[in-house]
Amino acid sequence: MATIGDVAKLAGVAKSTVSAVINGGKYVRPETRDRVIQAIVELDFTVNRGARALATSKTLTLGLLVQFNEAEFAPAMNTYVVALSDAAHKNNYRILLLPDRDDTAAIRQVKAERVVDGLILMNVLEDDPRIDALHATKIPAVLLGMPSEDTGFDAVDLNFSGAAKALVERVESMGVSRVALIGWPENVYESKATYAVLFRESVRETAQQLQLELVEHYVSVNPAEARSALQEIFSRADFDAAIFHNDAAVAMMPQLLSSTPIPRENIVSLHSSELARMFAIPFFAVESEPDVIADSAVTTLITRIENRDKPITRKLFAPEWIVGTEAASSTAHRTGCAHP
Amino acid sequence: MATIGDVAKLAGVAKSTVSAVINGGKYVRPETRDRVIQAIVELDFTVNRGARALATSKTLTLGLLVQFNEAEFAPAMNTYVVALSDAAHKNNYRILLLPDRDDTAAIRQVKAERVVDGLILMNVLEDDPRIDALHATKIPAVLLGMPSEDTGFDAVDLNFSGAAKALVERVESMGVSRVALIGWPENVYESKATYAVLFRESVRETAQQLQLELVEHYVSVNPAEARSALQEIFSRADFDAAIFHNDAAVAMMPQLLSSTPIPRENIVSLHSSELARMFAIPFFAVESEPDVIADSAVTTLITRIENRDKPITRKLFAPEWIVGTEAASSTAHRTGCAHP
DNA sequence: CTGAAAGCGCTTACAG
């Protein structure tokens, strides 16, 4: 593989001149530049990123801290991983996968090994222990999540409070008086995942403002458990409308629609667009484009890497409405007894 | 951040001695070694991976070529990404995400930038164009997939032929005579994804051997389209048993069971265990642990990196049976008319 | 406008 030295020799210039034409910066006489470019093409030269990183102390690599929480829902995570990798490449960065089973240890190590320029944290919790590790190591980072108090780090997320408010208002507008929140398993709220906590708080507040009676049910993400829990909840149905915030649960609902008095129109949900794409979920729902959020997270982080003293930013993205697809909604009516 | 020079100075030894205690190799007098370790701890020193990579020309990084094929099913991919990252870390390697929209260009570049030691290819096709690029760049690689002719690269995959055979034999043992293959969209077979092609071939062969009549249906992975296609196929039901090889389609089936004469026991499937985990799919099915395959892929690749002259290996993993969960299967009977 | 030199933080022969 050709090095910058080979190129310099072939072009009859110094290495620093080759470097100048590659990286811009200094002016190089067009004539010289052409010779250099010639040589680069001829030798099929590409910069060795590792060597450059050593010289500049910039790796152009972003670490993605992925947690393997059984309570999370895999399809949604995958969308983010892919979207983040894409966004990084668009900006000439790469994504390194960093499993952090032991939270803070992984962060310290990655910093010490100088293997990434910054870190992306998914599924941020209120009082996330990883944030302390981040502070200790002084590594640039962006949070996918929105802790309530200012953590000293840039944060990007869907506006979960706004989404919840919109959903409650929607069911209220349909004239119901008792609404159910079908939430994630309790331990998700106990861990204080910001998306869960913010959504629930906003549901509660909005329900109170609109004088709606609110009941809360927390459902497993294990499909079998979710199914029997939902069967129980929806056959009793001590409510007129339901707001889902649990991908596994909402994905199960089409199968149960026929055995509940709650009409499909009174069921709304906040779920990932990946889920919507994979399973025709026939309910009114809100979600935002993971691509948009991933893009914002990456550019925010890069900006931070390039300028550590900028003021901290917190970006909230507005949710979008998804309407259950035609095919899906027509099926919803049919589910049940075609062959009695 | 401390460097090896700082450690050397503090311990009163040369850098090469510090290097020796870190990397093993030469014998260092215990007394000296202790002083060095002292210093390392005191300064909280960690090797700069980039610098080491430059000196050794080993990056300890594996590139994962992830394609964003809409026809693929995201949850399954996510499982592999996570499992591969885990396996890599266990072996002191890291995973770099490499989106390859333009196949071969990405491979050339990554090689030229010397940013990874080897490559993992997911979703390998028969006559995969990326394999030529791999040959051209002479970069170590492992294929997740099993092309029929010897490609010159190590390959690892689930035994799709064996799985298909087992499934056909199972339905045959239930005394049926006409079986349907519910496959992926046609373009998956046209692209010659090895998992699809091998499975279908083996279904055809085994059916012929067992003198079963075989019909084939190809179903979209778009949920709405899949649903209406399946409704049509299963209400007509010109077969007694069905073999699914399409995650999106099989995930939809529980909703349609009540409207088909085909009994649940006569439906079998090959689907990802991630899907099984997320959605209680009440059918007999085969699949293997992605962890096992990911582990094998990673260790195979590392072995190849360390010794390029070893003979090529092709490893096939036996499928495992998954039985629809209790809750799921009991529900399968109930789906339908609880509230007539 | 271009080149020679030093340096980024390691490892690896090679002396001693």
Next chain:
DNA sequence: CTGAAAGCGCTTACAG
């Protein structure tokens, strides 16, 4: 058993 030196492939002041 340990140290001094060269080198991995770049970039970046600094001369000229």
